[in-house]
Structure formats: structure tokens, C-alpha cells
Amino acid sequence: MIAIVAKLIARRLLAAVPILLVVSALLFCILRLLPVDPAAMSLPPNATIEEIEAKRHEMGLDRPLPEQYLIWLNDALHGDFGRSIQFRREAGSLVAATLPVTIELATAAMVLAGIFGVSGGLLLFHLRGTLLEPVADLASILLLSIPEFLWGLILLFVFGVLLQALPFTGQVAPDLPLPHVTGFLLLDALLVGRFDVFLSACQHLILPVFALGLAFSPTIMRVLRSSLFDVYHEDYIQQARLRGLSEQRILLKHALKNASLPTLTLAGVQFGILFSGTLLIEVIYSFPGMGNLMVDAVRNADLPLIQAIGLTYCIVVLVINTVVDSLYVVLNPKLRVR
Amino acid sequence: MVLKLQRRSFLQLALGTAATIGTSARIAFAATNDAVTIGWPNDVPSWDPNQRFTPDAQPVFKAVFDQPLDQDPKLKLIPHLIKNWNLAPDALSMAIELRDDVTFHNGDPMTTEDFRYTFFERIKSGIKLDTANSWKKVDDIVIESPTKATMKFNSPAPTAPQWMAFLGSYVVPKKYIEGQGYDNFLKNPIGTGPYKLAEYELNSRIVLERNDKYWGPKAKIGRVTIEIVKDPSARVAAIQSGQVDCTLNVPVREVERFNKEGGFAAEIDPITRVILLNVRADLAFADKNVRLAAHHAIDKAALSKAFYGGAAVPLSVLATPGTPGYLPDFSFKYDPGLAKELLAKSNFSPANPVKIGLAATNGQFPSDYDIARAIVQMWKNVGIEADLQVIEYAKYFELNRGGKLPEATLYSWDNATGDPEIFSGYQLNPKMPFSPWKDEDIGQKVLTLFGVADYDKRIAGYRDLERYAVENGATMPLLQSVLTVVRKHNLAYTKYDNGWVLPQTLQWT
Numbered sequence: 008m009i010a011i012v013a014k015l016i017a018r019r020l021l022a023a024v025p026i027l028l029v030v031s032a033l034l035f036c037i038l039r040l041l042p043v044d045p046a047a048m049s050l051p052p053n054a055t056i057e058e059i060e061a062k063r064h065e066m067g068l069d070r071p072l073p074e075q076y077l078i079w080l081n082d083a084l085h086g087d088f089g090r091s092i093q094f095r096r097e098a099g100s101l102v103a104a105t106l107p108v109t110i111e112l113a114t115a116a117m118v119l120a121g122i123f124g125v126s127g128g129l130l131l132f133h134l135r136g137t138l139l140e141p142v143a144d145l146a147s148i149l150l151l152s153i154p155e156f157l158w159g160l161i162l163l164f165v166f167g168v169l170l171q172a173l174p175f176t177g178q179v180a181p182d183l184p185l186p187h188v189t190g191f192l193l194l195d196a197l198l199v200g201r202f203d204v205f206l207s208a209c210q211h212l213i214l215p216v217f218a219l220g221l222a223f224s225p226t227i228m229r230v231l232r233s234s235l236f237d238v239y240h241e242d243y244i245q246q247a248r249l250r251g252l253s254e255q256r257i258l259l260k261h262a263l264k265n266a267s268l269p270t271l272t273l274a275g276v277q278f279g280i281l282f283s284g285t286l287l288i289e290v291i292y293s294f295p296g297m298g299n300l301m302v303d304a305v306r307n308a309d310l311p312l313i314q315a316i317g318l319t320y321c322i323v324v325l326v327i328n329t330v331v332d333s334l335y336v337v338l339n340p341k342l343r344v345r
Numbered sequence: 346m347v348l349k350l351q352r353r354s355f356l357q358l359a360l361g362t363a364a365t366i367g368t369s370a371r372i373a374f375a376a377t378n379d380a381v382t383i384g385w386p387n388d389v390p391s392w393d394p395n396q397r398f399t400p401d402a403q404p405v406f407k408a409v410f411d412q413p414l415d416q417d418p419k420l421k422l423i424p425h426l427i428k429n430w431n432l433a434p435d436a437l438s439m440a441i442e443l444r445d446d447v448t449f450h451n452g453d454p455m456t457t458e459d460f461r462y463t464f465f466e467r468i469k470s471g472i473k474l475d476t477a478n479s480w481k482k483v484d485d486i487v488i489e490s491p492t493k494a495t496m497k498f499n500s501p502a503p504t505a506p507q508w509m510a511f512l513g514s515y516v517v518p519k520k521y522i523e524g525q526g527y528d529n530f531l532k533n534p535i536g537t538g539p540y541k542l543a544e545y546e547l548n549s550r551i552v553l554e555r556n557d558k559y560w561g562p563k564a565k566i567g568r569v570t571i572e573i574v575k576d577p578s579a580r581v582a583a584i585q586s587g588q589v590d591c592t593l594n595v596p597v598r599e600v601e602r603f604n605k606e607g608g609f610a611a612e613i614d615p616i617t618r619v620i621l622l623n624v625r626a627d628l629a630f631a632d633k634n635v636r637l638a639a640h641h642a643i644d645k646a647a648l649s650k651a652f653y654g655g656a657a658v659p660l661s662v663l664a665t666p667g668t669p670g671y672l673p674d675f676s677f678k679y680d681p682g683l684a685k686e687l688l689a690k691s692n693f694s695p696a697n698p699v700k701i702g703l704a705a706t707n708g709q710f711p712s713d714y715d716i717a718r719a720i721v722q723m724w725k726n727v728g729i730e731a732d733l734q735v736i737e738y739a740k741y742f743e744l745n746r747g748g749k750l751p752e753a754t755l756y757s758w759d760n761a762t763g764d765p766e767i768f769s770g771y772q773l774n775p776k777m778p779f780s781p782w783k784d785e786d787i788g789q790k791v792l793t794l795f796g797v798a799d800y801d802k803r804i805a806g807y808r809d810l811e812r813y814a815v816e817n818g819a820t821m822p823l824l825q826s827v828l829t830v831v832r833k834h835n836l837a838y839t840k841y842d843n844g845w846v847l848p849q850t851l852q853w854t
Contacts, residue, residue, distance in 0.1 A: 041740075042740050042743050042744060042747075042749075043737065043739045043740050043743055044739075044742045044743035044746060047742035047743065047746070047778055050475075050478065051397075051398045051475035051478045051479065051512075051513075054777075055776045055777060055778075056776060056777070056778055057776075058478070059742075059746070059778060093390055093397070094390055094391055095391050095393075095396055095397065096391070104547055105547065105548070160578065163579065163582050164582065167582055167586050167588070168582045168585050168586045171586050171587065174588060175579070175582065175583070175586075176384070176572045176574055176579065176583050176588050176589070177549050177550055177572055178546075178549060181380075181550070181552075181570035181572065182380070182570075184544060185544065185546050290575050290576050290579075291578075291579050293548075293549065293574045293575065293576075293579065294549075295546055295547055295548040299548045299575070300548060302575065303388075303548070306739070307739065308737070308739030308740075
């Protein structure tokens with residue numbers, strides 16, 4: 008099985024090369040075709056028109072688009088994604104500094120979405136045919152219709168403002184330091200032995216994680232329920248009943264495992280969407296992640312930074328898809344047959 | 346039984362944890378008398394204060410670094426690191442004398458070597474600095490002693506003293522940067538300011554600690570935490586929940602709500618920022634009657650009342666009250682009847698409207714898009730049909746450069762100095778990228794004023810220009826913009842006319 012998974016990963020890595028090339032070219036062209044002037048944005052407001060023209064020349068913006076792209080690609084292959092116009096720092100280093108925050112937030116949210124999604128899906132399935140089914144169905148549709156930023160505002164208002172039970176700005180309390188080891192705050196707090204920082208970081212994660220988790224769990228719930236319905240029409244479920252197995256055992260030991268495969272595929276797709284969904288949540292909760300950085304970059308027409316962040320999102324999605332496909336191979340014996 | 350016990354234990358554990366989390370969260374909100382937390386709308390772009398002109402970051406820079414000259418709350422230029430200055434009558438040189446008791450945060454004394462390095466050497470060294478643009482006229486800085494030097498300009502620099510207290514003009518430590526390296530300076534910046542940078546997390550927070558060896562008045566509060574909260578609703582929630590002690594730039598309606606409900610001190614302060622319509626000299630606006638009619642048709646007082654609680658002062662010139670270029674006796678009237686008459690002279694009426702375009706940002710400054718919509722309606726009543734287009738601020742310069750802006754564009758312009766060169770001088774200078782107004786007559790007047798060395802003559806010239814530009818429809822000033830501040834009642838700060846909220850002026854009362 009390990010060999011099959013390794014082969015799959017190798018295949019995916021090979022396929023990622025043309026995908027990244029196409030995405031980077033598309034991103035580059037779209038950004039350059041926008042009616043914004045990075046040269047003017049990179050100069051102070053009292054720069055003259057002549058100085059802006061000189062800057063355009065210096066930045067290579069007066070060259071043909073394919074030539075500009077090839078220069079960018081060559082630099083990118085050497086690890087240079089350009090300098091941020093706004094921050095005057097390497098775009099790559101800015102992305103590297105903010106990516107762990109977003110990964111931590113998105114991963115915690117995905118775990119929560121998975122827990123809510125699976126337990127909610129099981130509950131919905133369990134309530135089938137009962138009087139409560141339409142109520143549960145309606146509740147899941149209602150949950151589905153609330154986007155993550157709205158959850159963000161609702162939770163902030165209820166638990167932050169009304170109840171004043173949880174903090175909602177930044178990653179830790181103002182009087183605590185932020186340790187820097189790996190960039191993953193929870194891990195860093197434990198590594199430096201600051202449990203007060205760890206506890207504070209957990210408190211600050213609760214609301215944004217719930218906002219994202221609640222927004223993404225209903226889809227998982229509904230897909231799991233549908234998959235369970237399908238699985239329950241299979242012969243082996245009837246045979247399990249004939250063998251005298253309890254309904255609970257049939258559900259948890261037999262049906263859930265098979266129904267989880269489409270759910271897993273969906274969760275992979277959802278994780279990609281959730282990762283980009285951190286953008287608004289990071290702004291609302293003042294999380295210094297990549298989404299927050301993206302908002303700055305867009306506001307300032309910081310094309311090198313937008314390009315670097317866009318490409319990072321693409322890489323993250325490719326990695327998630329590879330992980331999900333690998334898990335699929337692990338969980339589904341049919342895929343391991345050569 | 347075992348299962349029940351486990352379940353009970355689990356519930357107790359969960360509730361206990363929740364209570365602990367809740368309690369410690371509340372403890373975290375409590376403020377001490379020697380600390381304050383501010384909800385700030387934007388991060389600093391870099392810790393090199395000479396690098397980027399970002400108006401919102403200036404109060405943060407002013408806490409860590411010092412400017413050669415400063416402004417008092419009424420924006421009068423006052424000595425700071427520079428004790429005395431003397432701009433030559435031809436504005437081709439400026440002699441300065443620095444204080445002799447200033448040290449950087451690492452203990453190094455601040456001298457004319459640092460001054461020369463900041464305003465000449467590092468600019469010439471090729472580091473990409475915005476100050477390279479403001480100080481491009483500097484030919485040399487001749488050092489006479491550790492405290493005395495003379496700046497030499499290659500062309501008249503009449504606003505050099507004003508720029509000494511403006512965007513990006515902060516003295517940085519030569520020895521430290523050259524010795525420790527530029528990258529280290531960006532990570533561990535030191536200045537001569539009243540606060541030291543204790544901690545910085547990109548897009549998250551800035552922690553400042555009082556510089557007890559500061560040469561000037563010591564800051565009243567020992568530790569200032571600036572939480573970067575970009576979302577206005579989150580800033581409102583943060584102050585309301587007590588997670589921050591003070592915040593800025595919240596929606597005007599929220600300030601009104603805070604004032605009604607009590608509990609917090611909430612203010613709408615007019616500042617040296619103008620909201621105006623930048624106009625073209627061609628297309629349908631080639632007709633002066635149409636331009637003037639468009640201006641007469643705008644009820645600025647109604648805009649102020651509707652969108653800024655009446656706190657934004659209606660403007661007739663491109664300068665704010667109290668600044669040198671302001672004309673208190675000149676008023677450009679709201680007169681829809683006159684607007685109709687002017688349009689009638691050009692054969693336009695509500696039945697046969699003149700068609701123009703109006704561009705506006707949505708969210709660049711408070712209520713921008715709503716103001717634009719209201720103007721469209723006001724214009725419609727007199728016979729001007731405007732097609733409203735939303736543009737990104739970042740696109741403004743590109744559209745202007747390509748001559749693609751419509752007849753009018755709603756714009757906001759900040760000028761912390763209050764000097765008229767940086768108001769109408771910059772806005773109407775045809776060689777600068779701001780104004781779509783390209784016209785020889787006004788352009789030549791502006792360019793002449795850029796070389797006038799005598800202060801009184803320069804100010805008088807700008808006052809004439811402002812009136813002339815408005816009377817000819819070359820610009821349409823609308824309102825003085827506002828800054829909103831919400832704070833705890835017992836937290837005081839010094840109000841500056843340009844909207845600075847300086848950490849070193851905060852104090853608990």
C-alpha cells in the first residue's frame with residue numbers, strides 16, 4: 008500500500024508542475040491586465056509623472072507581457088517572488104511569515120467542521136423517518152445558508168460583546184509575548200513552555216475556528232447523510248441485519264466506513280475552500296495570516312504579493328488534494344488493486 | 346455506573362475548562378493604569394520610517410522616532426530635534442541647530458552625522474525611500490559641528506521646514522544601521538522617540554514601552570499595545586467589549602450610538618483632510634457653465650449632516666479652517682437656481698440634461714460611495730445626468746495617466762502640515778499624478794508658486810490661486826473630512842487638528 012501511495016504522490020507532484028505553470032501564467036496575465044499602476048503605487052504621492060514613467064521602465068512594465076512573465080518565472084524558480092510594493096520586503100518572506108497562522112486556523116476549523124459534520128450527518132440519518140426529520144433537515148439547510156463571515160460577526164457579537172466571554176482580537180492577550188520558533192503559535196507556546204500563552208492562544212482561536220467550522224460543517228453533514236442512505240440500500244447491510252448485528256454496529260462498523268469515502272472527497276474540496284475562506288475571518292478577528300495579508304495586497308495593488316499569495320493558495324490546494332487522494336487509497340481497498 | 350461517572354466527570358471537566366477560559370479571558374481584558382491597548386486600523390508598512398508615506402502610520406512612527414521639527418496641536422511648526430532653523434531668503438539653503446541632549450534608544454547620541462545620513466547619504470545610496478522624493482532637492486548637508494549643519498538645495502525649497510515635520514521625515518541612527526546592518530534595523534528599529542519598540546507582529550500588534558531616558562516630556566503610560574484591527578465593525582466590538590481602551594475610525598453612526606448610550610467618550614473631529622471632486626478640463630466639463638453649475642448644485646451642508654453627523658465642515662476652497670491657505674470670507678454658494686441658469690446658458694435643463702461621468706471609490710474613506718450617489722441625485726435635479734462608476738483607489742492613477750477618468754472623481758486628500766502647497770499646490774500641479782485638470786493657465790500659476798521663497802508671498806499666492814481655481818471650476822472642494830475616536834472616559838489624549846492620536850499624549854485620568 009505504501010508503494011501505491013508513494014507512486015500516487017510522485018504522479019501528483021509531476022502533474023503539479025504544468026498546473027502551477029498554467030496558474031502562475033494566468034495569475035500574472037490577469038494581474039498585469041488590471042487597470043492599476045504598480046509604478047505609481049510604489050512611489051510617494053508627490054512623485055511626478057516623469058518619475059512614474061521612469062519607475063515603470065525600471066519595473067519592466069513597459070516590456071511585452073510574455074517577456075515580463077518569463078523574467079518573473081526565472082526569478083521565481085530561483086526563490087525570488089519579487090518585492091512587495093507596500094511592505095518593501097520579499098513577497099516570499101511575507102507569505103512564509105503569515106502562512107503558518109492560516110494553516111493553524113484552517114486546520115483547527117477543518118477538524119471542527121469534520122466533528123460537527125460527521126456527528127451532524129449521523130444525527131440527520133438517525134432521525135430519518137421520524138417527526139424530527141423535517142426539523143433537522145431545515146436546521147441543516149439554515150446552517151448551510153450562513154456564510155463564514157456572518158458566523159464570524161454573530162459569534163463576535165454574542166460571545167465577544169454581549170457575554171464578553173471570549174477575546175476576538177489577535178492571537179494572544181495584549182500582555183503576553185508571542186514566541187517565535189516555527190510560526191505555529193500553539194506549538195511554539197508549548198515549545199518555549201509558556202502554558203499561559205498556549206491557553207490564551209486557544210481562547211483567541213475559539214471564535215474564528217467556530218465561525219469557519221460552523222460554515223463548512225453542514226455540507227459534510229448532508230453529504231454524509233446522503234451517502235449513508237445510498238449505502239443502506241446495499242446488500243451487505245441486509246446481510247448484516249440477517250446476521251443479527253445491532254443497528255448501531257451496522258451503522259458505525261459497516262455503513263459509515265463506506266459512506267465516508269465521498270464525504271472525504273468533499274472534505275478535501277471543502278478544505279481548499281475553507282483555506283481561502285480564512286480571508287474575511289482573519290480580517291474580522293485580526294489574525295495575522297495570509298488572508299489578512301491578501302486584503303492589504305489587493306487594497307494597495309501590490310501585484311508581486313498578490314501573485315505570491317495566489318500561487319501559495321494553489322500549492323496548498325494541490326497538497327490537500329494529494330493528501331485526500333492518498334487517504335482514499337488507504338481507505339478504499341478497490342483502489343489498491345492493480 | 347462507570348459510564349455515568351465518566352460522563353459526569355467529562356461534563357465537569359468541560360464546564361470547568363469553559364469557566365477557566367471565560368474567567369481568564371475577562372482578566373485579560375482588565376487594564377492597568379500603566380498600560381493601554383488601542384485598536385488601530387492599519388499596520389505600519391515597514392519599520393524604516395523614511396521608507397513609505399503612509400499617513401495612518403505617522404502617529405506610530407512619532408512614538409518611536411523623532412522628527413527634526415514638530416507641530417503643536419494647532420499645527421504650528423515648533424522646534425523638536427532642531428532647536429533653531431533659518432531658511433535663506435532665496436530658499437536655497439537652510440541652517441539648522443540640533444539639540445545636544447538627544448540619544449537613541451541604544452544610548453548613542455544623536456548628532457548632525459545622523460541628520461546628514463537621514464536626509465542626504467542614505468537617499469543617495471540608492472535605498473528605495475519615499476523621502477528620496479521629498480528631499481530630492483538636497484545637494485548636500487554641510488556639517489559644521491555635532492549640532493550645527495546647513496542644508497544646500499539645488500533649487501528653491503520654500504516648504505523645507507514644513508517637510509521636516511511631515512511624512513517620512515524621521516532621524517534614523519547612522520552608526521546603528523551601518524554597524525548592525527539594514528535588515529537588523531528593520532527587525533529591531535531604534536529611534537530617539539518617547540517609546541521603544543518592544544514587540545512587533547506583522548498585521549497583528551505593536552507593543553511600545555516608555556523610553557525613560559527620553560529628552561523631552563516623558564510618556565504618561567508605560568506600555569502601549571496597538572492591536573491592528575482592520576475591520577471597522579470589529580473595532581467597534583473591541584471597544585464595546587473592553588478588549589481595547591481606545592479606537593479610531595469607526596463609522597459615524599456608531600459614534601452617535603455611543604454618545605446616546607453613554608459609557609464611552611466618542612468624538613467626531615474635523616481634520617486636515619479634504620473631500621473634493623477632482624475634475625477634468627475637457628469632455629462635457631470643457632464648458633465652464635457646466636462645471637460651475639455642477640458645483641453650485643451640491644448641498645455640502647446636507648452631505649455633512651447625512652453622512653458625518655454635521656461635523657464635516659463644508660468647504661469652498663482646497664484648504665481646511667485654521668490652515669494658512671484657508672479663506673474664511675470666501676464662500677461658494679449652494680444655489681440650485683443659479684446652477685439651472687448656468688446650464689440654461691449652455692442649452693441644458695432637467696428635460697435636456699448634460700451627460701457626464703462621476704467616478705467614486707467604495708470604502709476608501711467613510712461614506713464615499715453614498716456621497717457620490719447623493720451628488721448624482723442633486724445634479725439630476727438641476728439638469729446634469731451623471732453616470733456613476735465605482736473605481737478602486739489603486740486604479741485612480743492609472744486611469745488619470747491614460748486620460749480615462751470621467752468628468753468628475755470623488756477624492757480624499759490628507760495634508761497633516763496644513764500648508765497650501767500640499768493642498769492646492771499638489772492637487773492642481775499638472776506635473777503631479779493627482780489632478781485630472783490639465784490646463785496651462787492654472788498649471789503655470791501653480792508651478793510659479795512652487796518656487797516662491799518668501800513665506801507670506803507664497804501663502805498669499807496660494808490664497809489667490811485657490812479662489813481662482815474654484816471660481817473657474819477647476820476643482821470642487823466639498824467637505825473637511827473627520828476622524829472618529831472612541832475611548833474610555835478616563836483615558837485622555839491631546840487632539841491635533843490633523844487627526845494625530847499620539848500614544849505619548851495618552852493618559853489615564
